[in-house]
Amino acid sequence: MSDPLTQTPPSPATEKPYRHETVDLGEDLSGKRHTLDILKFGDPGARPKAYLQTALHADELPGMLIMRNLIERLSEMAEHGEITGEVVLVPTANPIGLSQLVGQYMQGRVEEGTHKNFNRAFPNLAEMVEEKIAGRLGDDPAENIDLIRAEMRKALDKEQSTTAFEKMQHTLISNACDADIALDLHADNHAILYLYANKRSWPEAKDLAAEIDARAVLLSGYSGDGSFDEACGGPWLLLSEKFPDVPIPQACLSSTLELRSNNDVSGAYARRDSEALLRFLQRRGCLKGDPGAMPRLLGDAIPIENMHRLTASIEGVVDYKLKPGDTVRKGDLIAEIIPAMGTPEEITSPLDGLIIALHDQTWAWPDKMIGKLVGSA
Numbered sequence: 001m002s003d004p005l006t007q008t009p010p011s012p013a014t015e016k017p018y019r020h021e022t023v024d025l026g027e028d029l030s031g032k033r034h035t036l037d038i039l040k041f042g043d044p045g046a047r048p049k050a051y052l053q054t055a056l057h058a059d060e061l062p063g064m065l066i067m068r069n070l071i072e073r074l075s076e077m078a079e080h081g082e083i084t085g086e087v088v089l090v091p092t093a094n095p096i097g098l099s100q101l102v103g104q105y106m107q108g109r110v111e112e113g114t115h116k117n118f119n120r121a122f123p124n125l126a127e128m129v130e131e132k133i134a135g136r137l138g139d140d141p142a143e144n145i146d147l148i149r150a151e152m153r154k155a156l157d158k159e160q161s162t163t164a165f166e167k168m169q170h171t172l173i174s175n176a177c178d179a180d181i182a183l184d185l186h187a188d189n190h191a192i193l194y195l196y197a198n199k200r201s202w203p204e205a206k207d208l209a210a211e212i213d214a215r216a217v218l219l220s221g222y223s224g225d226g227s228f229d230e231a232c233g234g235p236w237l238l239l240s241e242k243f244p245d246v247p248i249p250q251a252c253l254s255s256t257l258e259l260r261s262n263n264d265v266s267g268a269y270a271r272r273d274s275e276a277l278l279r280f281l282q283r284r285g286c287l288k289g290d291p292g293a294m295p296r297l298l299g300d301a302i303p304i305e306n307m308h309r310l311t312a313s314i315e316g317v318v319d320y321k322l323k324p325g326d327t328v329r330k331g332d333l334i335a336e337i338i339p340a341m342g343t344p345e346e347i348t349s350p351l352d353g354l355i356i357a358l359h360d361q362t363w364a365w366p367d368k369m370i371g372k373l374v375g376s377a
């Protein structure tokens with residue numbers, strides 16, 4: 001029996017280097033209960049604020065490994081006092097989608113029962129605040145940003161969610177609406193790394209695209225689809241157009257990052273991508289440290305209208321002749337759609353460009369999108 005006086009005192013409870021919030025989403029349509037984890041590094045309210053989430057389309061998985069790395073690396077940095085802004089991570093943004101198991105597959109893109117896409121119909125925050133800010137905006141861009149963000153938060157606080165899906169979307173946008181940087185990590189079917197950004201964020205967002213080594217950057221205005229990244233960055237574009245006589249900067253750099261495909265999930269890619277994101281956050285002043293020289297951007301930024309979807313017009317098996325990342329000339333054969341009987345359909349390139357994605361299920365039917373190209377006709 002040891003002398004109680006010589007025993008090692010119990011170590012104090014280990015304090016996490018981040019604030020961990022768990023939000024109860026309630027029950028989904030099938031009665032399963034869900035919670036959402038949100039990790040916040042840095043002092044509350046510190047700027048710049050970066051918000052990163054992954055797996056909003058729950059079946060798009062590369063971002064999950066990146067998040068694990070980011071949690072580990074940011075925890076180390078927090079312990080060394082190297083977080084200068086605030087970094088908010090949502091490591092699995094869509095627990096509802098993750099729980100939708102059919103056969104041996106998880107179906108995380110749309111809600112079971114309603115078929116609603118989890119990454120659509122986020123609220124239009126510009127519409128929600130425009131009456132509140134009219135007549136209150138001035139010549140100081142920073143004051144305008146503060147006013148708009150405060151009204152966005154107030155407007156969202158008043159919203160009532162009735163379903164788990166609504167509460168999930170509301171929680172995500174409420175945590176991101178006042179961010180300086182909002183990144184939504186996705187993956188395409190079979191694809192190279194590319195990203196979407198608001199046209200008003202370009203060329204400012206070049207550092208993000210260059211660090212992550214995006215092979216294409218698709219720039220868009222406000223489509224009205226209400227994707228998460230549009231809901232974060234779009235209001236600043238809309239409000240600047242609504243109130244052209246006052247300075248309203250593009251206060252949120254928002255982007256959907258298509259991190260290749262589920263066939264490219266690996267620890268090596270995750271390490272590479274998470275380090276790239278950390279260097280980007282260093283360059284933006286969220287983190288201490290020297291990111292080094294900015295790499296050269298190899299991809300092009302092009303309007304989203306210059307993305308062309310390849311579609312089939314008959315039913316059949318798809319025999320791809322080329323792969324994502326291949327460059328094409330107008331008229332090049334990209335795929336054949338081979339029916340059970342009869343004449344195959346040749347899918348040729350309508351332009352000189354780059355194949356950014358192909359569908360990974362090699363079965364086509366009329367109007368099925370079998371791939372995406374960027375380039376000019």
Ligand SMILES: [Zn+2]
Pocket residue numbers: 057060119186187
């Ligand atoms: Zn997605």
